[in-house]
Amino acid sequence: MKRHRLTITGWAAAVTLIATAILGILVTPQDVTQKEYSRFLYLHPPMAWVAYLAFGVAALSSVLYLWPRTRREAFDHLALASVEAGVLFTGLVLVTGSMWAEPVWGTYWVWDARLTATALMFVLFLGYLAFRRTGGTKQNIARRSAIVALVSFIDVPIVHFSVLWWNTLHQGPSVLTPGLSAQGVHGSMAWTMLLSFVAFTLLFCWMVGRRTALERLRASAGGSELQEAIAARRAEGTSVEVGA
Amino acid sequence: MFRDAWAVFVKDLRIEAASRVGLWQVLPFAAIALLLFAFALGPSHRVLASGAAGVTWVGVVFATFLIVGRSQSIEAGAGIAESQRLAGVDPAGVFLGKAGAVAVQLLAVEGLLGVGARLLLDFHCARWWLVVVASLLATIGLSAAGTLYGALVGATRARETLLPMLVLPVLVPVLIAVVRLWQASGVAEGQGLAGWLSILGTFAVIYTAAGILFYGQVQEHS
Numbered sequence: 001m002k003r004h005r006l007t008i009t010g011w012a013a014a015v016t017l018i019a020t021a022i023l024g025i026l027v028t029p030q031d032v033t034q035k036e037y038s039r040f041l042y043l044h045p046p047m048a049w050v051a052y053l054a055f056g057v058a059a060l061s062s063v064l065y066l067w068p069r070t071r072r073e074a075f076d077h078l079a080l081a082s083v084e085a086g087v088l089f090t091g092l093v094l095v096t097g098s099m100w101a102e103p104v105w106g107t108y109w110v111w112d113a114r115l116t117a118t119a120l121m122f123v124l125f126l127g128y129l130a131f132r133r134t135g136g137t138k139q140n141i142a143r144r145s146a147i148v149a150l151v152s153f154i155d156v157p158i159v160h161f162s163v164l165w166w167n168t169l170h171q172g173p174s175v176l177t178p179g180l181s182a183q184g185v186h187g188s189m190a191w192t193m194l195l196s197f198v199a200f201t202l203l204f205c206w207m208v209g210r211r212t213a214l215e216r217l218r219a220s221a222g223g224s225e226l227q228e229a230i231a232a233r234r235a236e237g238t239s240v241e242v243g244a
Numbered sequence: 245m246f247r248d249a250w251a252v253f254v255k256d257l258r259i260e261a262a263s264r265v266g267l268w269q270v271l272p273f274a275a276i277a278l279l280l281f282a283f284a285l286g287p288s289h290r291v292l293a294s295g296a297a298g299v300t301w302v303g304v305v306f307a308t309f310l311i312v313g314r315s316q317s318i319e320a321g322a323g324i325a326e327s328q329r330l331a332g333v334d335p336a337g338v339f340l341g342k343a344g345a346v347a348v349q350l351l352a353v354e355g356l357l358g359v360g361a362r363l364l365l366d367f368h369c370a371r372w373w374l375v376v377v378a379s380l381l382a383t384i385g386l387s388a389a390g391t392l393y394g395a396l397v398g399a400t401r402a403r404e405t406l407l408p409m410l411v412l413p414v415l416v417p418v419l420i421a422v423v424r425l426w427q428a429s430g431v432a433e434g435q436g437l438a439g440w441l442s443i444l445g446t447f448a449v450i451y452t453a454a455g456i457l458f459y460g461q462v463q464e465h466s
Contacts, residue, residue, distance in 0.1 A: 120413045127410040135398035144396050147458045148410065151392070154450060157418070164352060 006209040013206050016199035023192040042192055046200040047093045052156055054086030054204060055125065059153035062146035073219060074212070076142040078133065079149055082212035083125050085204055092123040117158050118198075119178040124152040138219075245337040252333075252341025257348060259318055266349050268308050274353045277303040278360045289366050296367035297426035299420035300357045302418055307353045308346075310410055310417070312390040315346050316398040325463050333458030339391060340444035340448070343455060347387035354379055371429045374437065381444035385418045397463045418447055 024042035031038030058079045064092040065075040097115070110117065128148050132141060260266050281299040285291050286377065319342075328338065358375075361367035369375055393411045397403040421440040441465055 066458075100295060116416075120416055123413040124410075127406075127413065130409060131397070131400070134402050134406060135399075135403075136400060143461055147454075147461060149397060150458075151414070151454055154414075 003213075007207065009202055010206040013199060015200035015208070016195060016202060020199045020225045021190060024168050028188045028192050034104055037100055038189075039058065040096055041189065042196040044093060044096045044100060045188070045193070046196040047089045049197055050204045051086050051089040051093055051121075052201045053201065054082045054089060054208075055121070055149075055153055055156050057208070058082040058125075058149045059156075060082065062149040064147045065142060066150075070190065073138075073142070074216070076146070077212045077215040077219070079146060080207070080215060081208040083128050083149060083209050084211060085190060087122065087129060088124045089200075089204070090118065094118060105226075117155065121155045124155055129150055132225070151192065217226075245334045248337025249340035250300075250332045251346065252338050253344040254341075255317060256342060256345035257316060258266060260314070260345070260349065265350065266311070267312055270307055270314075270349065270353060271356055274303050274307045274309060274357055275360060277306055277410070278357055282364060293366040293368065294427075296361045296365035297423045299365060300354075300361045300367070301382075301423050301425070303336070303357050304350065304354055304382075304403070305412070305415055305419060307391050308350060308386050311349045311353075312394040312411075313404070315342050316394040316403075317389065319395075328384075328463075335463050336456040338463070339395075339455040339459035340452075342453070343387045343391040346391055348384050350383045350387055351379075354383065357461065358429050367426075368430045369426075371433060374429040376424055378422050378429075378441065378444060381441065381448050382418050382422040384448035385444060385451055386415060388448060388455050389414050389418075392451060392455040392458065392462070395459060417443055421447075 020042055024039050028039070028042075030036050061075040061082065063079040064070040064071070065079065077161075097118075101110070102108050128145060131148050134141070134147050136144075281295070281302065282292060285299070314418075319338075328335075341417050358379075362369075390411060393407060393414070397406045397410065400406060400434060421443040422439045425437065425444075428440075
């Protein structure tokens with residue numbers, strides 16, 4: 001992503017996040033049964049969406065890296081950046097979910113299919129990040145990490161459809177339903193929820209753009225260090241020849 | 245592919261039979277794990293019987309790490325991967341052979357722990373066919389996922405700690421499904437069996453397919 005586009009994305013994310021906060025706290029009404037806790041609607045579902053999106057991008061870029069015709073280092077950087085963002089947002093989903101569940105369900109945690117599968121997704125991709133730090137050649141780590149990302153992605157549809165496949169305490173999908181309709185959410189609440197999805201998606205794009213740029217710089221710095229080391233060794237050889 | 249798979253399968257089992265690591269280390273470890281869980285649960289027959297399936301399969305999952313670690317260490321010797329490539333051995337065949345050998349060893353562990361659960365934990369079973377089908381499907385899933393992840397972490401520095409960290413979350417659906425089916429085998433009638441069996445079957449198919457597809461990429465330049 002070009003630098004100025006990334007800056008625009010960052011500012012757009014900041015503006016929409018502030019607008020979501022103002023609308024969510026000051027403008028939208030509270031729910032009849034959940035009272036003020038219904039405002040988690042503008043945090044928890046968009047974060048879950050971004051987590052799905054992040055792991056989806058990671059899986060897609062991993063496929064593109066593994067496919068010999070499309071293999072580019074940029075896809076490996078994109079997968080790493082997406083998984084880092086995905087793990088962060090999955091962690092936030094678990095935290096905000098627990099904060100909402102304590103007053104509404106009466107407990108921070110239940111061993112429900114959706115919650116358990118989300119926790120598993122978090123640990124699976126945490127494993128991916130640990131795997132990347134185990135050393136080895138750059139290509140070897142990138143290829144093996146791509147396989148780990150793809151195999152871990154199997155858990156993502158299980159998380160989403162767990163509320164449909166099993167009887168769970170967690171409610172059904174809020175937005176990602178077959179008809180893409182925000183069930184039970186209307187008026188200003190629906191519009192604010194939609195804005196929150198846009199805001200968190202922009203935030204994700206900005207974070208991933210910044211992180212891939214950093215990874216690209218790190219890779220090029222590593223490459224130039226290697227070139228300098230090779231040049232230094234060659235220079236040593238030349239000085240010996242001249243001396244002899 | 246299947247000829248290579250058979251050759252690797254026989255080779256791995258012969259090495260295990262000669263070294264007797266499974267007999268003297270893995271099986272005693274599984275038995276100790278069963279006893280430890282029984283001590284932790286206490287002497288109540290009701291508690292032990294209700295936890296028998298879970299205790300047995302947690303023991304099987306722990307034993308999976310030892311068996312997979314052993315299986316990968318056979319391939320870790322200098323030049324083995326290179327020799328296989330030069331000999332034109334199909335990587336998918338290597339995966340199937342290794343996963344098959346791991347599955348046979350896991351079945352031995354499951355047999356031992358199953359007998360232990362019956363004798364020591366009062367595990368009651370009214371439908372043996374359900375226990376056998378669930379155990380076979382779970383074994384295929386455990387061995388396929390374990391072999392794939394074992395190969396992935398095999399060349400890394402921290403493979404001993406990384407393998408459980410990566411594989412344990414992956415194996416949770418298998419653990420939940422097989423424990424539910426073992427528990428359901430204790431009663432003559434039970435609902436939702438098809439759902440749990442389909443989870444085990446889907447898991448086994450997905451990880452076997454993933455292993456066949458990716459094992460070559462994992463071995464490449466390892």
